Amino acid sequence: MRILTLSTLFPAAHRPNFGIFVERQTAALTAVRDFAVTVINPIGVAPWPLSLMADQPALTHVAEKEQWGELDVYRPRFTAVPKIGGRMNPAMIARAVLPLARKLHVQIGFDLIDAEFFYPDGPAAMRLSRELGIPFTIKARGGDIHHWGNQPGCAAQVLEAADKAAGLLAVSSALKADMVALGMDADKIRVHYTGLDQSRFAPRDRAAEKAKLGISGPLILSVGALIPRKGQDLLIAALPSLPDAMLLLAGKGESEADFRALAAELGVADRVAFLGSVPHDDLPALFAAADIMALVSASEGLANAWVEALACGTPIIASDVGGIRELVKTPAAGRIVARTPQAVADAARDILANPPARDAVAANVSAFSWDENARQLAAFFRDVVR
Known part of the structure; x- marks a missing residue:
């Protein structure tokens, strides 16, 4: 089966963590017998003079075709206007990708287009599907539904793509329910959990990993982009109640300056370390060193950081969003809390006073693997094409 994967989320040399889970999923699928995958990763480039912005030069230097592991990855450019151009992105992507997709389809003969993010990838895949005459599917991951599914000029495109798609995927049962609430057909949606490399994300000696970091006291880790939705400000605000x-x-984003200012204002700047974007291969050691991994987002699908932390034996503190209740089923897994500093602090004190056994924590995600992820994805694609 020949799959064309369309994904605006995919790693590149200048941003190796960006869409890393799409890359891992796609690589695992290529290992399934009788499956071949070609990746088109459209790169949005701002028009001049916005193209002079800090991150834009790196985008223009990304190779238009490269071998990424075992995958052939094509990176055509499309015009993307920051902040205000969201409603136009699907059409701009389709216009930029169609000549390449048509050429590849003649050479390869694709059976299916796989859109790996609901917006803008889904409506763009809908346009390609119409032009190439092959079915398409879309995977929902969280923010693509919660944000874009409610944006003027975008929400209608989300629902049209869902209606025209041959099948839909959601990263959690909770996200599937949110998709149905928007008006999508429940019978078309299959839950597809993320994968996990159990050989790398596994419990280690916590004291030894802390020592490598030069830390001896209680350690709370948060992995996620530094943006308002992720709620790292609530963790910083909880620190005065957690004096040790x-x-x-771990992450970077637009809110970093605000978070640094908040830490200084609260007198805890010496107890907050901003690590920047941490390579994915370095995360297992950080997860294993932490006593708690906290991520109290305003919305999520099923955060990969939750799954990876649990696999390393680290309990989590999370808000009641997305698929968190599909992971935190026992006290060993952590606590689900209100999005307040006091609730975070109370939960942290409770976990630190009664730390669960690392193996008991890891058992909550023992069924997660990239092999299982790929097996389910292959079965879904076969069913759709059949």
């Missing part, structure tokens, strides 16, 4: 704890923030 250190907070590590």
